[in-house]
Amino acid sequence: MTHASVSLISNSKKSAFVSVIPLVVCDDSNMARKQVLRALPADWPVSVTEAVNGRQAMDAIRQGLGQVVLLDLTMPEMDGYQVLSALRDEGLKAQVIVISGDVQDEAVRRVLELGALAFLKKPFDENELRQTLTRVGLLTQPGKVPLQNRSAPDAAISFHDVFRETVNVAIGQAAALIAKVLGVFVQLPVPNVNILEVGELHMALNDASSSQQLTAICQGFIGSGIAGEALLMFHDSEIADIAHLMQRQSSDYSDLEMLLDLSSVLIGACLTSIADQIDVGFSQGHPQILGQHAAIDELIRVNRKRWKKTLAVEISYSLEGHDIRFDLLLLFTEDSIERLTHKLAYLMN
Structure with missing residues (x-):
């Protein structure tokens, strides 16, 4: 666990008596934690402890380091839902604001039911955070306690971490659409x-x-020097359940047509979100069934020169209460990596 203490520096004698609030910032993404630290109001007197998963956050809270918690939901080892449940079970009084890329309506409802004060959707900016803190009563006297020399940790943010967080936001927005x-x-x-x-x-x-x-x-995509293929895989044993969820009424609407439509929604939402975040536009091809209109060997042959190395993103969605899983693979060409690095460079500084 890393600690970043924030000092109070003021010419006002009153500020010497201001109580410093112990704050935990919990997110498995180094970039996401850095974004939160940069967005903290400059006049909010806090001492910050960073946690990379729910277990670290709970340890910090038990030690008295987390009167307020800014909490991600999707994390390894112990996720945000489990943290909220543990806080309630242990009777700990931490005040929690969830900051997450999982923007499903049900996700918002659940965290509020578990005791979170508010839900802030990624990506967010410092004005949104300030407004949320003020609304829930955690920033009651803004401007009274000026803080200086506050800075985010100097730890370098890698391309891998920045891109993974970009994808994290994208899959959350796609999930919200699929949920509806x-x-x-x-x-x-x-x-x-x-x-x-x-x-x-x-x-x-x-x-x-x-x-x-x-x-x-x-489904292929290309734009602004970035290109690749999105592959979405369905387990055949689950197709009947998917048809039931989609309330298929006509036998004229075949399994393949249904899967192509669902793929367009899921892949399109992911790619659109990534494009919006890096300020590019993607032209998307028509989705095709592998083994029918586009055999896998042909896909490899056509793209072999571009795919000497591939940036591959693996995502496995599952539906609660159903034995259904979508496995999504986003494949970016080697040439795309340099362009993506350039577009994301501002987040790596």
Whole structure:
């Protein structure tokens, strides 16, 4: 666990008697924590403890370091929902504001029911945070206690961390749309981001396409020097349940048409969110069934030169209360990595 203490420096004698609030900032993303620290009101007297998962946050709160907690939801080891439940079970009085990319209506309802004071959607800015703190009574006398020399930690933010957080926001927005379409609660994963050699990619895609139990759909995208393919895989045993959730009324609406429509919604929402965050526009191709209109070998052959190395993002959505999982793979060409790094550079400083 890392600690970043904030000093009070003021010419006013009154400020010497101002009580400093112990604050925990909990998020598994280094970039997300840095964004929160930068957005803290300069006149809010806090001492900050950072936590990279719920377990660290709970340890800090038990030690008296978390009178106020700014809490992410989707984290490894112990997520935000589990933190809120543990606080209630242990009778701890921490005041929690959730800051999350999981923007489903049900996610908001659940955290408020578990005792959170407010829900702030990623991405946010310092004005939104200030307004939220004021609304819930945590910033009652703004401007009375000027703080100087507050700065975020100097730890470098890697491209991997910045891009993963960008994807995290995107999959949350896509989940909110899918939740409305299907009338379910979507359980979000921590996205997995890797650089794959073409041989590793070929094996991964062949494994997916050769399975008799999967239907894979691909959709190309390109724009502003960034290009790639999105692959969405459905387990065939779950297709009937998906049809039920989509309230399919006609037999004329085939399984494949249904999956193509659902893929367009999910892939389109992810790509649109990523594009918005990095200020580019993507032109998206039509989704196609792998093995029918676009065989996996052909996909590899056409893109082999561009895919010597691939930035691969693996996302596995699951639907609460249903045995249904969508496995989404976003594949960015090697040439795209330099362009993405340039577009995200402002977040890495």
